[in-house]
Amino acid sequence: MRNKRIPPVEGFFRKNSVLSGLMVISPIIVCGNTVINALALIYAFSAITFLSVMAGSFVPKKLPYGIKIIIYAILGALAYIPVKEAAEMFFPGVIDRIGVYFMLLAVNSLITVQSEVKFYKMPKGKMMLSLLCHILGFDAVLLIISAIREVLAYGTFCGRIVDSDILISGIGMPFGGFIILGIACGIYRYIAPSGKNTDDFGGDSDVFDY
């Protein structure tokens, strides 16, 4: 694993899961086109990931890697059930629009890959702080990208019409998501310290160390 001594708060910006590691990008590309969708995804991602990773920290470390990964995925699938029940009350109609991406959040990389290669190597307190920072980092990126896409594609913000001179409907489509995320990733690398060297960026490729 690279960069073993990473301060736990770096998951929010310098080691952002989305912009640095390109993890959990499918829901952002396809469903991150309105703020309402983003809020539903943020709720589901945060709740499922936090519950699963915390529960997974009690799994015996001596088990083989493959067995542990299966247990983490099962924990994610179990956490998904009550989270979805609650989401149907908080975000009626949105869950159907998000479709399979809502379920896919339950087997996201933070649960099935990063938990083992990163979080469970830390003491509990530090792990919780790091996990929260990674979750907040994902939430912030999703919210910002969704807001930009909603304004540019539909001329609305949270469903309310805003004064927008140019509408580019393609930005709301998956290909628009690819392009906007690519541009956001480039800007992030320009701003982030030591972000210009692609070797500095980790992500799920850590799994090849196993």
Added chain:
Amino acid sequence: MFLITELVALLASNLILTQALGTSTLFIAAGSKKNLLWTAITISVFTTLGAFGACLVDSLLPEGMYDFRLLFYVLIIGILYILLLTVLYFADRRDFSTTRKYVHVSAFNCAVMGTLFTLSDRADTNMLDYIYAGAEAGTGFIFAAFVFTAAFSRVNSKDVPASFRGFPASLVYLGIISMAIYALN
């Protein structure tokens, strides 16, 4: 004409380029052509064999238990995960430390899990349709890997500004390919 129609159908149903499923995995494996090829093949094995289990779950699971579908899909992939690791171990113990990585990276990701979730929309209720749709999704991943490999050296070239080199340029490239495929639809 038949081949062209099939190629267009394969492109239009490509889960990476139309639904961004498995994009992260594509980037993980893109570091080397060998990794990319073997990851794509392993994902195809997972989607094809997983389709068999998905068909059983979809036909046997009562309607009121729809939320448990994810749990059963995870169990199916978990069983396949262990089976594949076991087969690889007994097939070639010397290279097991290398080959197991492809299984680790391919098991629980959006490409495989997303395929299982979309199968019920793409296939009729019979088993053969499911397996065909699973194999088609896997082939789509191999195709997307091939398309991505074609531009890999260019998006990582020194001609691309440092901030956009690698992942960012790759995302924009996939976006442009995805736009072309959207036009095909």
